[in-house]
Amino acid sequence: MICYNEGMKKGVMMQYFEWYLDDDATLWKKVKANAKELSEAGFSALWLPPAYKGQAGIHDVGYGVYDLYDLGEFDQKGSIPTKYGTKDEYLAAIKALHEVGIDVYADMVFNHKMGADGLEIVKVVETNAADRDEDISKPEDIEAWTYFDFKGRQGKYSDFKWDKSCFSGVDYDNRQKKTAVYRLTGGDWDENVDDENGNYDYLMGADLDFGNPEVVRELYTYGKWYLDMCKVDGFRLDALKHIDARFFKGWLKTLRDYSHKELFTVGEYWHGDIKVLLEYLEENDHCLSLFDVPLHYQFYKACNDNGNFDMGSLGQNTLVKNCPLNAVTFVENHDTQKGQALETIVTDWFKPLAYAYILLREEGYPCVFYGDYYGIKKFNTRSFKKEIDLLIKLRHKKMNGKRHDYFDHFNIVGWTFEGTDLHDGMAALINDGPMGEKMMYVGKDKKGQVYQNLFGAKDETVIDENGNGLFKVDGGNLSVYINKVDCRSF
Numbered sequence: 012m013i014c015y016n017e018g019m020k021k022g023v024m025m026q027y028f029e030w031y032l033d034d035d036a037t038l039w040k041k042v043k044a045n046a047k048e049l050s051e052a053g054f055s056a057l058w059l060p061p062a063y064k065g066q067a068g069i070h071d072v073g074y075g076v077y078d079l080y081d082l083g084e085f086d087q088k089g090s091i092p093t094k095y096g097t098k099d100e101y102l103a104a105i106k107a108l109h110e111v112g113i114d115v116y117a118d119m120v121f122n123h124k125m126g127a128d129g130l131e132i133v134k135v136v137e138t139n140a141a142d143r144d145e146d147i148s149k150p151e152d153i154e155a156w157t158y159f160d161f162k163g164r165q166g167k168y169s170d171f172k173w174d175k176s177c178f179s180g181v182d183y184d185n186r187q188k189k190t191a192v193y194r195l196t197g198g199d200w201d202e203n204v205d206d207e208n209g210n211y212d213y214l215m216g217a218d219l220d221f222g223n224p225e226v227v228r229e230l231y232t233y234g235k236w237y238l239d240m241c242k243v244d245g246f247r248l249d250a251l252k253h254i255d256a257r258f259f260k261g262w263l264k265t266l267r268d269y270s271h272k273e274l275f276t277v278g279e280y281w282h283g284d285i286k287v288l289l290e291y292l293e294e295n296d297h298c299l300s301l302f303d304v305p306l307h308y309q310f311y312k313a314c315n316d317n318g319n320f321d322m323g324s325l326g327q328n329t330l331v332k333n334c335p336l337n338a339v340t341f342v343e344n345h346d347t348q349k350g351q352a353l354e355t356i357v358t359d360w361f362k363p364l365a366y367a368y369i370l371l372r373e374e375g376y377p378c379v380f381y382g383d384y385y386g387i388k389k390f391n392t393r394s395f396k397k398e399i400d401l402l403i404k405l406r407h408k409k410m411n412g413k414r415h416d417y418f419d420h421f422n423i424v425g426w427t428f429e430g431t432d433l434h435d436g437m438a439a440l441i442n443d444g445p446m447g448e449k450m451m452y453v454g455k456d457k458k459g460q461v462y463q464n465l466f467g468a469k470d471e472t473v474i475d476e477n478g479n480g481l482f483k484v485d486g487g488n489l490s491v492y493i494n495k496v497d498c499r500s501f
């Protein structure tokens with residue numbers, strides 16, 4: 012099997028946006044300006060937000076996708092730029108990132124389209140919102156927003172026009188001004204979607220019908236266009252729960268063959284049950300990675316449990332444990348942050364502990380959240396840049412040699428790296444309870460060396476003749492110890 016996981020090469024990606032960035036069309040310029048600094052901090056890839064025009068124009072975070080071919084180039088939805096800038100600025104940002112060796116992953120939102128240009132009379136049945144396999148009306152005509160002709164673009168790049176034949180669901184009848192889950196009678200819900208609500212094909216907007224070969228063909232064409240135009244190195248796929256699970260396997264294979272690139276890809280399948288995620292990967296021959304949602308939920312639980320979370324169980328039943336090559340680990344994202352639909356905030360005290368867990372272990376491909384790195388202006392949350400920078404530096408310099416795990420305690424758990432002949436190791440501890448210490452092995456050849464903690468109170472410990480150190484960790488905190496002679500360079 013091909014290893015699609017950059018994390019195994021110590022890669023670190025950043026999700027370079029949060030939900031509440033200013034609608035000032037400056038993100039692409041900021042990316043370009045910060046490229047060198049991000050590279051020096053040790054980031055190897057950025058996941059950039061959806062770059063195409065959304066229904067709310069400059070105010071759209073990007074998930075209310077209107078025109079996939081408008082990357083901030085056409086006067087549509089009230090502006091030429093998107094929330095993040097113009098197409099030229101996007102391409103310049105990608106170029107700047109490539110120049111410093113940072114890969115770029117584009118966010119692909121293929122489940123739905125919004126902000127249609129016109130209404131059509133469509134034949135539908137209303138379905139039970141809680142069980143979409145159940146029809147609750149006879150076939151009826153409604154007036155739906157399903158016609159997209161993108162007048163502002165005038166056919167540039169693609170003359171594909173979207174109409175009612177391209178969609179399998181809508182949620183609004185303009186005649187009756189009624190909101191419901193309507194299924195277009197021309198086809199059926201897509202199969203191979205999540206089974207929540209009976210069939211979870213429908214999420215929002217005009218739902219793409221992956222049973223229509225024209226739609227599938229257009230998305231293949233689009234993928235090639237995107238690679239040619241933007242030269243990205245991979246993708247983040249939105250809303251996989253709601254899209255036929257068979258689609259992306261073919262799409263990715265075609266684009267990988269076409270571009271001769273690995274095209275690292277991570278999908279958003281928002282589900283806390285590891286079994287569901289493993290099944291999805293199995294179904295797709297592991298051709299992509301998924302975000303480790305179960306691990307996020309463990310962080311969320313641990314930080315809210317006042318020390319009662321069993322830290323010894325951290326990582327059990329997670330993707331990174333069961334399928335590390337296909338796991339993208341993360342602490343927080345634009346959906347879990349405050350104010351969002353899936354709000355499950357990992358609180359401040361636990362954040363450095365969670366980042367230590369995803370950044371200082373080899374398994375999984377860690378993804379740092381913009382809002383954690385820079386802080387979230389809208390809510391005046393704190394920046395964890397200092398801690399994250401230090402952890403990434405430790406990841407690159409000290410994650411060497413054999414690892415020893417100590418997930419054997421209700422509060423204090425830890426792990427060490429022995430190092431190699433050429434490179435030193437380290438000892439890490441995370442603690443959701445009161446201050447304490449833990450004996451851990453760092454290698455017999457370390458006998459007599461002084462290890463110092465880079466976090467908190469700069470505690471020191473001397474490695475004994477058996478290669479063990481007694482490492483201290485403050486209450487609700489983390490410690491990372493390295494050979495004291497190296498501390499000055501950190």
Ligand SMILES: [Ca+2]
Pocket residue numbers: 122201211212213214218219253254
């Ligand atoms: Ca769908």
Ligand SMILES: [Ca+2]
Pocket residue numbers: 178179180200201212218219220221
């Ligand atoms: Ca569909």
Ligand SMILES: [Ca+2]
Pocket residue numbers: 318319320321322421422443444
């Ligand atoms: Ca505990």
